[in-house]
Amino acid sequence: MHSLQQLTTFITVVEENGFTQAGRKLGLTNAAVSKQIAKLESTLKAELLKRTTRHISLTESGLIFLEHAKKIAQELRELENAFSGMRKAPSGHLRVGSSTYFSNYFLIPHLPEFFRLYPNVTVDILTIERILDLFKEGVDINMGHSYVGGPDDIHRKLGETRYAYLASPAYLKQFGTPEKPSDLLKHRYITHSARRQEKILTFKNNVKITLDPFMRINDSKVMIECALQGLGIVKLHRYIVKDDLDNGKLVEVLKGYDESVQPIYLCYQPHRILPPKIRCFVDFICSKINKEVF
Numbered sequence: 001m002h003s004l005q006q007l008t009t010f011i012t013v014v015e016e017n018g019f020t021q022a023g024r025k026l027g028l029t030n031a032a033v034s035k036q037i038a039k040l041e042s043t044l045k046a047e048l049l050k051r052t053t054r055h056i057s058l059t060e061s062g063l064i065f066l067e068h069a070k071k072i073a074q075e076l077r078e079l080e081n082a083f084s085g086m087r088k089a090p091s092g093h094l095r096v097g098s099s100t101y102f103s104n105y106f107l108i109p110h111l112p113e114f115f116r117l118y119p120n121v122t123v124d125i126l127t128i129e130r131i132l133d134l135f136k137e138g139v140d141i142n143m144g145h146s147y148v149g150g151p152d153d154i155h156r157k158l159g160e161t162r163y164a165y166l167a168s169p170a171y172l173k174q175f176g177t178p179e180k181p182s183d184l185l186k187h188r189y190i191t192h193s194a195r196r197q198e199k200i201l202t203f204k205n206n207v208k209i210t211l212d213p214f215m216r217i218n219d220s221k222v223m224i225e226c227a228l229q230g231l232g233i234v235k236l237h238r239y240i241v242k243d244d245l246d247n248g249k250l251v252e253v254l255k256g257y258d259e260s261v262q263p264i265y266l267c268y269q270p271h272r273i274l275p276p277k278i279r280c281f282v283d284f285i286c287s288k289i290n291k292e293v294f
Helices: 004-016 019-026 028-046 060-086 100-117 168-174 181-188 218-228 238-245 278-287
Strands: 049-051 054-060 091-098 119-125 139-143 155-162 163-167 189-192 199-200 209-211 215-217 233-237 249-255 262-268
Touching: 004 019, 004 028, 004 054, 004 060, 019 028, 019 049, 049 139, 054 060, 091 100, 091 278, 100 119, 100 139, 100 278, 119 278, 139 278, 155 278, 163 238, 168 249, 181 209, 189 218, 215 218, 218 233, 218 238, 233 238, 262 278
Parallel strands: 091 119, 091 139, 189 215, 189 233
Antiparallel strands: 049 054, 139 262, 155 262, 163 233, 163 249, 199 209
């Protein structure tokens, strides 16, 4: 089996156009370079280089092998670097996107322990309630959303939640309580502007209705405040509104028609070798968040 050193020597001989020049660059004697190339050709049972007293040239087999050798050498270097990095403490800077409520409930409470375990990792938190292009926006990890990111992103399921339809007692007293999904057509429905299908609502047994939202808002906290002020009915994750439900400030409607549980995701860009700073953060957060309904 050819070694990384043999591959590197072969590539250097071609790039430097000679055994002597390659040996000088690699710190090897001319004889050592020649021996490594001979061993490589013997292993492959193919002549890779044509040699003359003045220059070298690639054979047809050599041209094919060079293309693959460069890829293999790069992958082997990345693998060696990755394992070398695994032996060191994770370090570096992370940019993490998350919704405000998910950050408050499930991220911030665990950060003191994370920083104790990984003091050389620093984190920026971006509170965002929309689909991110991780690559273009320079974000390492996005978490706490029920929608998936880009098609190439890696997704880890953190848990599940349910949406709830909510309104204030004052709103329901003024406009009445919807008893079935179609009743929402007569109500003021407030939606989140990041939702892909803001006009289509899906209920149990795939029952769907189409309506024009009364308001569109890009922030869950503002949606809650609108509901508390009696401006309309909102659809939000249950864990976000738990306190307002418990103290009676908001009332859940259409309970018997609610959708199935919604997954909550953490996603990050694909890497040939996942950087230790990302791996440690992802594994830590996944270990802290129970795989249950929020």
